Amino acid sequence: MTERKIRVxxxxxxxxGHDRGAKVIARALRDAGMEVIYTGLRQTPEMIAAAAAQExxxxxxxxxxxxxxxxxxxxxxxxxxxxxxxxxxxxxxxxIPEADIPSLKQxxxxxxxxxxxxxQEIVDFIHKRVGPAAGKSA
Amino acid sequence: MSDxxxxxxxxxxxxxxxPSQREQEWEEKTLQPTLAKSPERLAEFTxxxxxxxxRLYTRADLADWDADRDLGLPGEPPYTRxxxxxxxxxxxxxxxxxxxxxxAADTNKRFRYLLTQGQTGLSTAFDLPTLMGYDSDHxxxxxxxxxxxxxxxxxxxxxxLFDQIPLSQVxxxxxxxxxxxxxxxxxxxxxxxxxxxxxxxxxxIQNDILKEYIAQxxxxxxxxxxxxxxxxxxxxxxxxxxxxxxxxxSGYHIREAGSTAIQELAFTLRxxxxxxxxxxxxGLPVDEFAPQLSFFFNSHSDFFEEIxxxxxxxxxxxxxxxxxxxARSPRTWALRFHTQTAGCSLTAQQPYNNVVRTALQALxxxxxxxxxxxxxxxxxxxxxxxxxxxxxxxxxxxxxAHESGVANTVDPLGGSYFVESLTNEVEAGAWxxxxxIDALGGMVHAIENSYPQREIAEASYHxxxxxxxxxxxxxxxxxxxAEEQPLEVLQIDESVAQQQAAAxxxxxxxxxxxxxxxxxxxxxxxxxxxxxxxxxxxxAVKVYATLGExxxxxxxxxxxxxxxxxx
Numbered sequence: 001m002t003e004r005k006i007r008v009x010x011x012x013x014x015x016x017g018h019d020r021g022a023k024v025i026a027r028a029l030r031d032a033g034m035e036v037i038y039t040g041l042r043q044t045p046e047m048i049a050a051a052a053a054q055e056x057x058x059x060x061x062x063x064x065x066x067x068x069x070x071x072x073x074x075x076x077x078x079x080x081x082x083x084x085x086x087x088x089x090x091x092x093x094x095x096i097p098e099a100d101i102p103s104l105k106q107x108x109x110x111x112x113x114x115x116x117x118x119x120q121e122i123v124d125f126i127h128k129r130v131g132p133a134a135g136k137s138a
Numbered sequence: 139m140s141d142x143x144x145x146x147x148x149x150x151x152x153x154x155x156x157p158s159q160r161e162q163e164w165e166e167k168t169l170q171p172t173l174a175k176s177p178e179r180l181a182e183f184t185x186x187x188x189x190x191x192x193r194l195y196t197r198a199d200l201a202d203w204d205a206d207r208d209l210g211l212p213g214e215p216p217y218t219r220x221x222x223x224x225x226x227x228x229x230x231x232x233x234x235x236x237x238x239x240x241x242a243a244d245t246n247k248r249f250r251y252l253l254t255q256g257q258t259g260l261s262t263a264f265d266l267p268t269l270m271g272y273d274s275d276h277x278x279x280x281x282x283x284x285x286x287x288x289x290x291x292x293x294x295x296x297x298x299l300f301d302q303i304p305l306s307q308v309x310x311x312x313x314x315x316x317x318x319x320x321x322x323x324x325x326x327x328x329x330x331x332x333x334x335x336x337x338x339x340x341x342x343i344q345n346d347i348l349k350e351y352i353a354q355x356x357x358x359x360x361x362x363x364x365x366x367x368x369x370x371x372x373x374x375x376x377x378x379x380x381x382x383x384x385x386x387x388s389g390y391h392i393r394e395a396g397s398t399a400i401q402e403l404a405f406t407l408r409x410x411x412x413x414x415x416x417x418x419x420x421g422l423p424v425d426e427f428a429p430q431l432s433f434f435f436n437s438h439s440d441f442f443e444e445i446x447x448x449x450x451x452x453x454x455x456x457x458x459x460x461x462x463x464x465a466r467s468p469r470t471w472a473l474r475f476h477t478q479t480a481g482c483s484l485t486a487q488q489p490y491n492n493v494v495r496t497a498l499q500a501l502x503x504x505x506x507x508x509x510x511x512x513x514x515x516x517x518x519x520x521x522x523x524x525x526x527x528x529x530x531x532x533x534x535x536x537x538x539a540h541e542s543g544v545a546n547t548v549d550p551l552g553g554s555y556f557v558e559s560l561t562n563e564v565e566a567g568a569w570x571x572x573x574x575i576d577a578l579g580g581m582v583h584a585i586e587n588s589y590p591q592r593e594i595a596e597a598s599y600h601x602x603x604x605x606x607x608x609x610x611x612x613x614x615x616x617x618x619x620a621e622e623q624p625l626e627v628l629q630i631d632e633s634v635a636q637q638q639a640a641a642x643x644x645x646x647x648x649x650x651x652x653x654x655x656x657x658x659x660x661x662x663x664x665x666x667x668x669x670x671x672x673x674x675x676x677x678a679v680k681v682y683a684t685l686g687e688x689x690x691x692x693x694x695x696x697x698x699x700x701x702x703x704x705x
Contacts, residue, residue: 010705015266015282017355019703020396020482023595024602026705040703041355044278066266067521067630071281095486097520098624115486115519116615118606 006131009057011039011048013076014068021093022063028119029061034126045072049079052088058130061122064094069104077108089129093117150198157198186440186610187398188600189563195555203558208453212548215460217452218561219549220507221472226545231503232510233535234311234476238263238287239522240634242298245288249303251525257532261311261512262299263287263522264321269356271317271689274638284634286522287313291642292684296324297331306334311342311386311476311510316358318345319367320688323676326379342383342432342476345371348409349388351585351701353395353594358689361582363696367671368413369420374672376427383432385413386476392590393436394482396598399447400564402436404571405581405590407454411572412581414463425467428459433475437499437506439483444499445551446560448506451475453565454572477503478512486519488614489625497534504544505551511535521627588704595704642684649682658683658691665695 010026012019019041026036037055039048052060060080064072069092080086089110096104096112104112111125150157157165183191192199203209210216213223222228235257237248249260264287267279273291274283283289290296300310305328314321322343329339347364350357357364368385375384389406397405410431417427435451437444455473459465479499484492493516500513513531515523523531539545551557578584585591604610611617661674671692678688 015270015272015278015356016286017350018394019355020394020598023705024396024599027595027599028602030705036705038703038705040701042278066282067285068281095520097627097629099629116612118616119602120606 005033005035006059006126007035007037007055007057008059008061008126009037009039009048009052009055010061010063011043011051012041012063013043013045013048013072014064014066015042016064016066016068017041018065019063021065022061025061025063025093025119025122029123029126032123034123045076045079048076049083049085052080053083053085057088059126060088060090062090062092062094064092064096067095069094069096070100073104073109074107091122091125093122155198156201157196161196161198185399185443186438186601187400187443187597188604189398189400189443189567191560195559197555199555199559200562203562205553208562209552209558215456215468215471217456217472218449219552221452221474221509223548225507225548226504226539227548230539230545231508231535232259232309233257233532233539234259234261234510234512235528235532236261236263236311236313236478236512237528238265239628240284240288240630241637242288242290242295243301244284244634246299246301246303248525248528249299252528252532253303253308255529255532256536259309259311259510260303262313264312264314265289266356267291268321268685269314269316271320271358271685271693273642273684273686274635275642276686279635281632281635283632283638284630289634289638290321290324290685291638292645292682293324293327293679294641294645294682296321296328300325300328300332304334305329305332305339305341309340309342311344313344315344315347315350315354315356316364317685317689318343319371319672319675320679320685322371323672323679326676327679336379338381339379340381340383342386343371344388344434345385346388346409346434348412348581348585349391349406351699352392352405352409352590353397354391355701357699357701358693359696360699361585363665363692364699365416365582367692369416369422370670370672372413372417372427372430373420373422373670375430376422380430382430383474384427384430386432386434387413388434390434390436390478392594393438393480395594396482396601397594398597399438399440399443400567401571401590401593401597403447403451403454403564404568404575406433406435407451407458407568408572408575408581408584410455411458411462414459415580418463424459424463424465425470428463428465429467429469432509433473435475435477435503435508436480437477437503437508438480439495439499441498441502442557442560443564444502445506445557446564448475448477448503448508449557449561450565450568452507453561454568474509476510476512477506477508479503479514481514481518484514484516484519485612485615488620488622489516489519491614492516492519493530493534496531497538500534500538501542501544504538505549507549517625517627520625521629524626524628588702591701592704645682645684653681654678654683654687657681658687661688662691662695665692
C-alpha cells in the first residue's frame, strides 16, 4: 500500500486572466511532492466545487487578484457544504485587502496568502493541515 | 565556475574578448591583489532576468561595434539614440496615467482631475466584464463590475466617460483587446457627436490579441477571427483615422506574467511582425498601415537592462521593417512606444518603497527614449490607486521632467561601454527567439503550441525560486522586513453593478429594439463572410446595441477560445 499523495486543486475563479501566481504555486506544490490539478482560467464556483468533488482533493487553492473574492468565496464554500465537503480546506492567494480578511475567515476560508508569501510557507501550511500523514492511503 | 574563481583570461578567451595591453596590466597589478584581499559580494552578478553582468566593461567589449552603424544619431536609423532628432528637448514624453474604476461618471471625474493636475494624455482601464465582452448585468460579471477598471456596456457609458473632455484636443489610450473594435467604434461615435474630425483625432487602442493568448488571457474568439478583427481595424484606421494608433503591441503584460527582459522584447516584436504579415496578406501596403502600429513596454527594476531593451527594440524594428518587409518610409521604420513601470515589482509590504521603485523605473524609461509614460501608484499591490497615490505618481514624472535634468540632452548613456554592450546582448538574445518563432511557423502557431507561454512560466518560476532562496532580494519582502499598519485603499462597492444593471434595463427599453436587431443581424451576417466588420460594428454601436450583444453577434459565428492550461 503506497501512501497517497496530497491532492490539491488550484483554481482561478472569476474573469481575471492573471495566472502567474496560480502557475507558480501549482509547480511549487508539485515540486514539494503533491499532486496538483489546475482548473485553468475563468471557473465559476460551481465548476470548482464539481472539480474538487470529482478529483477527490484534500485542499482547494484559489488564486484571486480581481477584487471579486467577496462574491466568489462565500458562494464556493456554500456549494462545498451542499456536497458535504466542508472539511476540505479552501485557501486563497492573491490580492485581498486586509479589511476583507476577517469576514473571509469567518465564512470558512482556511488561510489567506498575500503577495510576497514564500512558496514554502504555503507548502508547510498544507502539510500541517492535511498531511503528509493525513494523506489518505490508496 | 564564476568570474571570481575563473581567471579573467579564461573568461575573456571563452567570450572571444581581447583586452588591451593596458587592461591586462590593470588586471594583474590592480584587480588581482584587490580580489585576493577582498572577494566580491557575489560569485556571479546577474540582472533581474538572470542575464550575466561583467565586472567591468571596456573597449574590449565593443570590438565589433561600429558607432556609425550601431549607434548612429538620433532621429535616424538605427534609432538607437531615439526616434527624434531632439528627443525630450523638443517635446517631453506624454504623461499618460492609466485610470478607470467604478462607473463611467466616476472615471470621468478622475480623468478631469488628472488633466487639471498637468497630465497630458488619458489612458482608460476597463473592468473585466468589459474586457471579456460581457455587459455589466451578465451573470459572469457578478462581483467584477467596476472593480479593475471602468464598466462600459454601451455608447451611453462611453458618452458619460468623455463628458466635457474634448476628444479633438486630448489623446486617449484605451486598454482594450478582444472587443477593441467595439470600444473603438463607441469612441469614434462620441468623437463624431462632439464634432471632432476623425482625420485629426489621435489616440491608441491596445488591440493586441496575440499577447492576450500569451500572457494576459483576456481573449474571446480563437486566433484566426481575432486576427481578422485586428486587421479590420488597421484597414479602417488607415482610411478614416490616419493619426490614430490602431494597435499598441504590448510587452507589458508578457513581462508582468514573469518573462525575462529579452523574452518581453522578442515576443512583442515577433507579435508586431505577425500583425504586419497579416496586414500584408490582406493587401494593405506596409508604408500605409504599419506607421499606425505603436508599442508598449514594461519598465522593470533592473535599470540598465531596461534601457538596453528599449534601445535594442528600436534597432530590431528598423532592421525588420527595412529588410524583412521592404518598408521605405521612416515613419514605418521608427518604433514608437509607451512605457509603464512594472506593476509586478510593487510590493504589498512597506508600500511607500514603491514610490522609489517607480521613480527609478520611470527614469529608465526616459533614458531609454520613451514617447509616453505611466508611473504606477504606491498602493497598486493592494488595489486601484487613491487620488492621493495617483497624484504622487504623476508628480514623480514631473520631477523627472523638470528637476532632474535628464531631459536636457539626447540619449545621455550613448557610447557607454556597458550600455552599448548590454544593448547588443539584449538584441542578440531577442533575435534568437524571433528566429525560433519564425521556425515554428509564426506567432499564431507558436501560441497554439504554447511555446511562449511555456518559456514565460519557466522564467517566472525560476525568479520566484530565486526570491524564495534570497538569491534575489526584494526589500521589505524577503529582507529588511518590518511590522506595519495596513494601508488605506480605494474600495469599489457593489452599488456600481446595481446602477449599471438599472441603466442597461432603461437603455434596452428606450432604444429602438427593431433597429438594434436589424444591425446586429447585419453584423452577424457580415462576420460569416469576409467584409471588414468595422462599419457594421459602428452601425450597431450608434443605435446603442450593447457591448455584450455585439460581441455575441460575432461569438455565434467565431466561437470562443479555450487555452490548453500549462503549469
